Amino acid sequence: MKALRKLLDKQKPHFEKGGRFEKFHSAFDSVETLLFVPDKVTFSGSHIRDSIDMKRTMIVVFISLIPALLFGMWNIGNQHFLSLGQVPELWTAFFYGFLKMLPIIIVSYVVGLGIEIIFAQIKGHEVNEGFFVSGLLIPMIVPPETPLWQVAIAVAFAVVFAKEVFGGTGMNIVNPALTARAFLFFAYPADMSGDKVWIADKLDAYSGATPLGNALVGNFDQIPSTYDMFMGFIPGSNGETSVLMILIGAAILLATGIGNWRIMLSVVVGGIVMGLLFNWWGANEYMELPFYNHLIMGGFAFGAVFMATDPVTATQTKNGMYIYGFLIGAIAILIRVFNPAYPEGVMLSILLMNVFAPLIDHYVIESNIKKRLKRIKVLVSN
Amino acid sequence: MSTNYLINKGLDIKLLGGSEKTIVDYSAKRFAIKPTDFIGVFPKMMVAEGDVVQAGTPLFYDKSRTNIIFTSPVSGKVEALKRGAKRRLLEIIIESDDKFDAVQFGPRKVNGMNREAIIETMLQSGIWPMLRQRPYSVIANPAETPKAIFIPAFDTSPLAPDFDLVVHGKGQEFQTGLDVLKKLTNGPVHLNVDAKNTTSKVFLNSKNVQINKFSGPHPTGNVSVQASKISPINKGEVIWYLYPQDVITIGSFFLNGKVDFTRIIALAGSEVLKPRYYKTLLGACIKHMVEGNLTKGNNRTISGNVLTGEKIEIDGFVGFYDSMVTVIPEGNEAEFFGWLLPGFNKFSFSKTFLSWMFTNRKYRLNTNLHGGHRSLVMTGKYEQVFPFDIYPMALLKAIMVEDIDGMENLGIYEIDAEDFALCEVIDTSKTEMQAIVRKGLELMRQEMS
Numbered sequence: 001m002k003a004l005r006k007l008l009d010k011q012k013p014h015f016e017k018g019g020r021f022e023k024f025h026s027a028f029d030s031v032e033t034l035l036f037v038p039d040k041v042t043f044s045g046s047h048i049r050d051s052i053d054m055k056r057t058m059i060v061v062f063i064s065l066i067p068a069l070l071f072g073m074w075n076i077g078n079q080h081f082l083s084l085g086q087v088p089e090l091w092t093a094f095f096y097g098f099l100k101m102l103p104i105i106i107v108s109y110v111v112g113l114g115i116e117i118i119f120a121q122i123k124g125h126e127v128n129e130g131f132f133v134s135g136l137l138i139p140m141i142v143p144p145e146t147p148l149w150q151v152a153i154a155v156a157f158a159v160v161f162a163k164e165v166f167g168g169t170g171m172n173i174v175n176p177a178l179t180a181r182a183f184l185f186f187a188y189p190a191d192m193s194g195d196k197v198w199i200a201d202k203l204d205a206y207s208g209a210t211p212l213g214n215a216l217v218g219n220f221d222q223i224p225s226t227y228d229m230f231m232g233f234i235p236g237s238n239g240e241t242s243v244l245m246i247l248i249g250a251a252i253l254l255a256t257g258i259g260n261w262r263i264m265l266s267v268v269v270g271g272i273v274m275g276l277l278f279n280w281w282g283a284n285e286y287m288e289l290p291f292y293n294h295l296i297m298g299g300f301a302f303g304a305v306f307m308a309t310d311p312v313t314a315t316q317t318k319n320g321m322y323i324y325g326f327l328i329g330a331i332a333i334l335i336r337v338f339n340p341a342y343p344e345g346v347m348l349s350i351l352l353m354n355v356f357a358p359l360i361d362h363y364v365i366e367s368n369i370k371k372r373l374k375r376i377k378v379l380v381s382n
Numbered sequence: 383m384s385t386n387y388l389i390n391k392g393l394d395i396k397l398l399g400g401s402e403k404t405i406v407d408y409s410a411k412r413f414a415i416k417p418t419d420f421i422g423v424f425p426k427m428m429v430a431e432g433d434v435v436q437a438g439t440p441l442f443y444d445k446s447r448t449n450i451i452f453t454s455p456v457s458g459k460v461e462a463l464k465r466g467a468k469r470r471l472l473e474i475i476i477e478s479d480d481k482f483d484a485v486q487f488g489p490r491k492v493n494g495m496n497r498e499a500i501i502e503t504m505l506q507s508g509i510w511p512m513l514r515q516r517p518y519s520v521i522a523n524p525a526e527t528p529k530a531i532f533i534p535a536f537d538t539s540p541l542a543p544d545f546d547l548v549v550h551g552k553g554q555e556f557q558t559g560l561d562v563l564k565k566l567t568n569g570p571v572h573l574n575v576d577a578k579n580t581t582s583k584v585f586l587n588s589k590n591v592q593i594n595k596f597s598g599p600h601p602t603g604n605v606s607v608q609a610s611k612i613s614p615i616n617k618g619e620v621i622w623y624l625y626p627q628d629v630i631t632i633g634s635f636f637l638n639g640k641v642d643f644t645r646i647i648a649l650a651g652s653e654v655l656k657p658r659y660y661k662t663l664l665g666a667c668i669k670h671m672v673e674g675n676l677t678k679g680n681n682r683t684i685s686g687n688v689l690t691g692e693k694i695e696i697d698g699f700v701g702f703y704d705s706m707v708t709v710i711p712e713g714n715e716a717e718f719f720g721w722l723l724p725g726f727n728k729f730s731f732s733k734t735f736l737s738w739m740f741t742n743r744k745y746r747l748n749t750n751l752h753g754g755h756r757s758l759v760m761t762g763k764y765e766q767v768f769p770f771d772i773y774p775m776a777l778l779k780a781i782m783v784e785d786i787d788g789m790e791n792l793g794i795y796e797i798d799a800e801d802f803a804l805c806e807v808i809d810t811s812k813t814e815m816q817a818i819v820r821k822g823l824e825l826m827r828q829e830m831s
Contacts, residue, residue, distance in 0.1 A: 005716060033754060037720030041713050041749040045799075045816035047688045048395070048540075048710065050808045051728035051735055053753025055721035057760065057810050060734050126754045170757025170811070256734045260762055316761040316775055365776050369791040376616045 008032055026120035030127040058129040060258045064249035065136055065239070065306065071232055072239035073097035076144045079235050083199045083206040097144075101238055104139040107148050111155045112138075119164045130169030130176075130312075131159065137177035137306060140239025141299065141347075142184060143197040150188055154180040174354040175313045178347050185342070198235040210236050212298045212336065212343035220285050229296045240302035243295075250305040259309045262321040267304035270329020271295055278337055286337050294333050303332070303346035313354040317364040324360055328353045386577060387611045389598030391769040393731055393804050395540045396744045397688070398652040399709075401659055403547055405646060408660035409480070412667040413456045414464075414473040414699035415441055420511060422446070422520045422827065425471050433460045437663075438485035438507055438641040441474050450521055453508025455643035455664040457483040473699065489639035492561045500565055504632070507641050511702070512628035513566075515620050516605065517795040518827045522622045530569040530613060532623040533560075535585045536576035536596075538603035539687040543648035543706045545626050546582035547659065552630045553584045559633030564590045567622070574608045585626075600689075601769065606801050610770050615795050627705060647700055651688075651709035652746040653677045668707055669697040680712040682749050689803035690816070713750025721753070731767070731808040756811040767804035770797060774805055778815060781822030786829055789822055799823065 014020045015028040032038075033055070042049060077093030077100075088096075112131045120127045138155060158180035163172045185192050199208040211234055214222045224234050232242025240246070253259025275291025282288050294300060299307075308314060308328050315324040328349050335345025342348075417425040424445040429435060435454040443451040456478045464473040487507055492500070501524045504510040513522040513531075522528070535545050549556055563571050570592040575585050577595035586593070594612060601607050605623045615621055624632075627645055634642045643664035650657045655675050660666075672683065673696075684691035685701040688708050692701060700707060725735030729745045737743065764774040772793040780788030799816040806815040 005718075036716035036718055037750075037752060038754060039714045039716040040751040040754070042751055044814050045690075046803050046806045047682060047684055047691065047693070047708075047749050048729075048747040048807060049750070049752050049812065050732070050810075051720075051725060051730045051752045052732045052808070052810050053721060053812065054756045054759065054810055055753065056734050057732075059722060126756070128756060130759070168757065170759045257732050257763075258734065258760075262762075311761040312759055314761070317773060318762070318765070321762070361776075365773055365792070368771065368773060368793075371771070372616075372791065372793060375614065376618075379616055 004035065008035070023121065026127055027117050030117065030120075033126070054129045055132075057258055058132040060252065060256050061133045061306075062136060064252035064259075065133075065140065067245040067248045068239045068242060068302070069101075069136070069140060070094075071242045071245040072140060073101050075232055075234075075236075075241055076100050076238065078233070079199050079208070083208055085206075100144050101139060103148055104142065104146065104151050104238070105136065107151050108138045108155050109135040111152045112159050115156060115159045115164070119168065123168070125168070128169040130163070134158075134177045138180045141177065141181050141237050141302065143192065143237055144199070145197045146184065147191065150184060150191065154183045154187075157183045170312055172312055173358075174351055175307055175310050178307055178351055178354075181347055182351060185347075208235050210234065210298065210343065215286055215289065215297070215336075216340075216343040218285065220289070223289075223293070226290075226293060226296065229293065237299065237302075240299045243301045246301045246305050253305065253309070259305065260311070260314070260321060262318065263309045263314055263325040264304050266322045266325025267308050267329040268295060270326035270331075271300060271304075271333055272329070273326075274330040274333040278333070294336070298336070298344045299346040300329075300332060303350055304329070307346075307350050308353075313357060315357045315360050315364075317361050320357070320360045320364045323364075324353055324357055327356075384593040384595050385612075386595045386597070387608075389596065389602045389607065389611070389769045391766055392538075392599035392601055393767045393808070394538070394599040395688075395729070395747075395807070396742070397540045397710075398744045398746045399650050399654050399657050400541055401543065401648040401650045401657045401706075403544065403659070405547070405659040405661050408647075408662040408666065408671060410478070410662055410666035410668075410670065412461065412475055412477055412669075412699075413454075413458075413663060413665040414475045414667070415452055415455070415665055416473050416699065416701060417442065417452075417471050419702040420444075420452075420521055421518065422824075423450075425452075427463065427471075427474075429460050429474075431460055431463055434458070435460060435476060436483045436485050437643065438487070440508065442471075444521075447521075447523070449505050449524065450510060451505065451508055452511060453485075453641065455641075457481050475699075484640035484642070487635070487639045487641075490636050492558060492565070492636055495565070497565050500562060504562075504635075507635055509628075509632055509635055509641060512624050512631065513622050514624065514703075515622050516609065516615055516798065517620075518823050519798050520827070523620075526620055528567050528569070528620045528622040530609075530621050531563050531567050531571045532605050532609055532612075532621055533563075533571065533573050533591075533626065533629060534603055534605055534608060534623070535573055535626055536580055536603050537687075538576075538598075538600035539689055540600070541648075541650040541706070541708060542603070542687060543646070543650075543659070546580060546585070548646045548705065549582060549584045549626050549630060552633075553587070555630045555633035555637060556584050556626065557588060557590075557633065558637050559629035559631075560588055560590050562632050562636055563624075563629070572608070572612055574612075576603075598769070601767075601801055601804060604798075604801055606797050607769055610796055614771075617790060617795060619795075625703070625705070645700070645705060647671075647704075648706040649675070649709075650706060651684075653679070653681045653709040653711055664702065665699050667697060667699050668694070671707065672696060672709065676709055677711075680714070681709050682712050684708045684710070688747070689807065690800045711746070711748040713748030715750070717750075732763070732810075751812055753810075753812050755813070758811050758813060760810045763808060763810075764805040767808060768801070770801070772796065774802065778802075778813075778818060781818050781825075784822075784825060786826065789826060794819075794822060794826060 074094040076097030081088035162179035278287035331349035332345040425442040458479040461477040577597040686704040728735040777792040799819040802815040
């Protein structure tokens with residue numbers, strides 16, 4: 001450790017202003033701060049500070065994603081072998097999925113972090129840890145058979161146009177990971193739909209459609225059992241199939257206080273209310289789908305736990321969070337049931353509410369301002 | 383009659399090195415008044431180096447409000463006028479002659495005096511600057527009448543001094559001080575005590591005041607928090623505030639006719655070998671207090687508490703408004719993979735380190751920032767340590783973009799930089815919030831004057 005510290009200290013001058021590798025300052029800095037929490041001390045205000053920083057926050061989110069990630073890898077393999085009519089061993093399935101997903105993860109991180117470091121260098125700030133999580137989220141919400149070049153373009157688009165043009169992590173309006181997913185869907189619709197994108201080498205007789213895909217075309221008899229959907233033994237995007245694993249992640253986020261329970265809860269409530277409303281209405285077969293199935297199909301659980309709760313793009317006020325979450329849940333189900341073009345509604349509903357989040361906050365804060373003004377009026381009238 | 387107020391939001395940071403409840407006499411040789419302690423004051427000197435002064439002799443006045451003068455806390459000789467960058471006056475250092483002579487003003491009967499006469503005497507003697515106002519935390523304007531005067535009789539900040547101990551045996555002076563204050567406002571004088579821990583008769587038997595009982599974690603002891611519960615400050619309103627030792631100084635001045643700037647200072651912090659209370663005068667040099675009384679190593683000495691205090695040198699002086707000195711270790715050491723470790727012994731308001739399992743642990747915290755500066759990312763956390771009906775993040779952003787209307791609408795008059803101290807401590811993005819809020823308040827003050 002000391003030797004490593006010495007090495008870093010020795011190399012540091014080269015990366016400072018005027019040094020030989022000045023252009024790589026941001027890259028060096030990100031490696032250095034990754035290895036060592038910096039020796040910076042407080043100079044104004046509070047003399048002591050909390051041990052938490054952005055790296056710690058992001059590693060917690062990262063850890064909470066791991067159960068869903070590992071299950072997703074296994075499930076890719078499992079679905080592959082099932083489609084060929086075989087029943088694979090645990091490790092065979094896992095290894096197959098691991099090899100499928102690893103390249104996507106590598107592409108996502110290399111492209112995303114590369115762009116982040118370049119922007120940090122140009123703007124002269126430290127590399128933000130935001131992409132540490134986004135870089136893993138993106139591979140988890142794309143279908144297993146997404147071509148790597150498409151992943152690369154989607155990541156680049158999301159990092160540049162959803163994040164950096166607004167000023168980087170903390171300034172963005174829409175969730176970068178979902179932007180990448182939306183980009184894929186709208187830029188390459190032919191590659192992103194159909195059954196082949198979920199399981200590539202399947203036998204033709206095997207459907208391989210996701211539950212939502214089946215629901216969309218009216219094959220309600222082919223929707224898997226509630227148990228299978230909850231456990232995640234279904235085709236779907238890489239990391240989003242298992243509600244159980246997502247719930248483990250949610251538990252980690254809530255226990256550490258990093259994830260916001262208000263948003264998670266209200267997304268679920270919004271989904272339930274809309275589901276029940278449709279059940280009661282019952283105009284077609286899709287509306288009659290039991291409301292609880294909506295919560296475990298597609299990306300609903302994943303979106304509620306990992307996407308809607310992104311603090312930067314969500315609402316920031318307490319009451320705003322309830323409104324924001326409720327609308328995400330409700331609109332997601334609405335899109336699912338009514339939109340004939342696209343089976344899933346969670347992505348679009350979160351992106352939509354991302355855009356509306358500042359407006360919701362504005363009105364919540366406005367009510368606080370009104371209260372303050374009213375206090376003065378009472379005072380003046382007395 | 384007293385009202386109870388319960389505050390739920392906040393955070394008590396438990397630190398090692400609380401002061402033992404014994405008071406020792408401390409005879410410092412040097413004392414200093416620091417013009418930088420007074421927000422918005424531009425000092426005009428009335429003495430020069432080498433001049434002989436008594437306690438109560440004017441040292442300087444404020445250029446913009448010439449009737450506000452600052453006097454010497456001790457008799458002796460003006461040793462030095464210490465200046466900083468751009469010749470900014472930092473310290474007026476007085477070497478004590480150990481005689482403790484004081485300018486005689488003659489005792490006054492408070493009952494027979496009107497408000498103007500009281501203010502005039504307080505201004506002349508140099509005890510007026512103890513009265514500050516909200517908003518802005520500047521010295522009170524003698525031409526204004528506040529809607530109320532607030533005296534927090536307890537301190538909830540980390541390692542805070544026990545005000546019960548500090549006022550012990552000073553009942554008469556304290557009551558006289560309260561009588562004086564009562565004449566300065568048409569509204570009430572609020573004496574805010576801790577519902578559980580305040581037991582001193584000096585506080586509880588006070589007359590001529592409204593006693594309010596508070597319970598809750600830090601920042602319950604802050605003036606703004608108490609004011610926000612009792613009567614929030616609206617635009618155009620002013621409250622004045624001061625602390626128990628100031629009340630005693632005021633009372634003693636009217637009783638004895640001379641200034642007595644006695645201060646009991648708590649020395650605390652994990653690096654202090656014998657943390658205890660010292661009886662001295664305002665602005666004392668801490669050199670002999672800490673010499674041989676600290677652990678070896680790189681330490682930071684702070685006048686005030688760890689949240690809002692000011693860094694001073696080992697031979698520096700206690701600030702005008704401070705009643706404690708804290709010593710904690712500096713934290714200028716890099717930590718290998720510090721953000722990845724389980725963190726059984728790391729202090730955090732969040733539960734991302736496993737230290738949350740030990741709720742009663744006291745920490746030895748250093749001055750490390752624990753991370754790099756980032757944009758504001760996390761939300762919903764600041765509100766948990768910010769017991770106001772104000773959106774802290776929205777206000778902070780309004781200040782950052784210098785949106786005057788926004789700041790006013792979002793409640794900047796009701797708070798002070800110190801109220802953001804806990805938000806600053808727990809901030810993931812390491813934002814210098816107190817500096818930002820201070821800047822915003824100064825901007826408002828200039829806009830409004």
